[in-house]
Amino acid sequence: MESKNNLSWEQFMQVEMRVGTILSAEIFKEARNPAYKMQVDFGPELGVRKTSAQITVLYRPEELIGKQVIAVVNFPPKQIATIMSECLVMGAVGSNKEVTLLQPERKVPNGTRIG
Helix, strand or coil: CCCCCCCCHHHHHHCCEEEEEEEEEEECCCCCCCCEEEEEECHHHHCEEEEEECCCCCCCHHHHCCCEEEEECCCCCEEECCEEECCEECEEECCCCCEEECCCCCCCCCCCEEC
16 A cells, blocks of 8 residues: 555665663653653764653663663754753653663664664
């Protein structure tokens, strides 16, 4: 079935999703909605990037450290309260707005491209 919302392969490949490891996570007190400030390591090519994530329902900051996550790394930086977000951590949003992080099924090198 053809739809005007279908993406081409080329369009999909423009979204750069990479695997990274969370190095730090703390309560983001300045955010309007409950969130954590995090630093995520995407390996030597992309380095460490800052972000915030509204994942406070299912996760505590201390259990996030060392988790691998999938994030979009080629959005332009976005000011969120007091930090400049440099990536978008991906998650599945449930009916009560709880977010489950998307993670690789097994450990892979930081910076590995999703595609």
